[in-house]
Amino acid sequence: MIIDLQTTFSGSTAADGTKTGQAITATALSSNIIDLRSVGSVPGTPGTPTQVDEGIQFRDLWLVVQADQSADFAAAGAATLTITLESADDTGISTNATVHYSTAAIAKTTLTKGTTVVRVVLPSDLYRRYLALRYTVATGPFTAGGILGYLTPTPQRNVVYPVGFSVS
Numbered sequence: 001m002i003i004d005l006q007t008t009f010s011g012s013t014a015a016d017g018t019k020t021g022q023a024i025t026a027t028a029l030s031s032n033i034i035d036l037r038s039v040g041s042v043p044g045t046p047g048t049p050t051q052v053d054e055g056i057q058f059r060d061l062w063l064v065v066q067a068d069q070s071a072d073f074a075a076a077g078a079a080t081l082t083i084t085l086e087s088a089d090d091t092g093i094s095t096n097a098t099v100h101y102s103t104a105a106i107a108k109t110t111l112t113k114g115t116t117v118v119r120v121v122l123p124s125d126l127y128r129r130y131l132a133l134r135y136t137v138a139t140g141p142f143t144a145g146g147i148l149g150y151l152t153p154t155p156q157r158n159v160v161y162p163v164g165f166s167v168s
Contacts (some may be wrong), residue, residue, distance in 0.1 A: 020148025021068030
């Protein structure tokens with residue numbers, strides 16, 4: 001699986017490949033906000049190449065969100081997390097904000113080490129300039145846990161089964 005640092009919403013990857021998730025304790029935007037406008041490209045400007053001119057063909061991009069490998073989420077009570085993919089005209093994701101994808105409320109017991117909580121093809125939609133993930137915490141704050149969120153053309157699809165699993 002390829003993880004491009006330019007399309008990473010939350011978390012970081014060290015030189016040795018170690019991934020660290022963005023700490024989520026309260027409602028927040030992802031630590032990285034992706035600017036969808038390429039440098040020097042102004043739509044409708046003469047001389048700006050178009051997809052047809054360049055023969056560009058897009059593959060499906062996948063949104064993947066995983067719980068960090070280092071710690072399970074912890075919280076008092078029945079805390080839940082809702083994750084939304086949003087775009088807007090500003091980096092604060094507030095001007096003309098649009099929600100393109102939303103999870104149902106995810107219980108803290110589901111957010112265990114390394115669990116993939118979202119793996120979906122990016123919805124076809126009209127995206128604004130800036131793209132981010134919003135993490136909405138409900139029913140009490142989390143005290144521990146981190147999230148990795150990124151876009152990739154090649155998501156990990158293998159299923160890891162629990163110890164003792166056998167096929168007969």
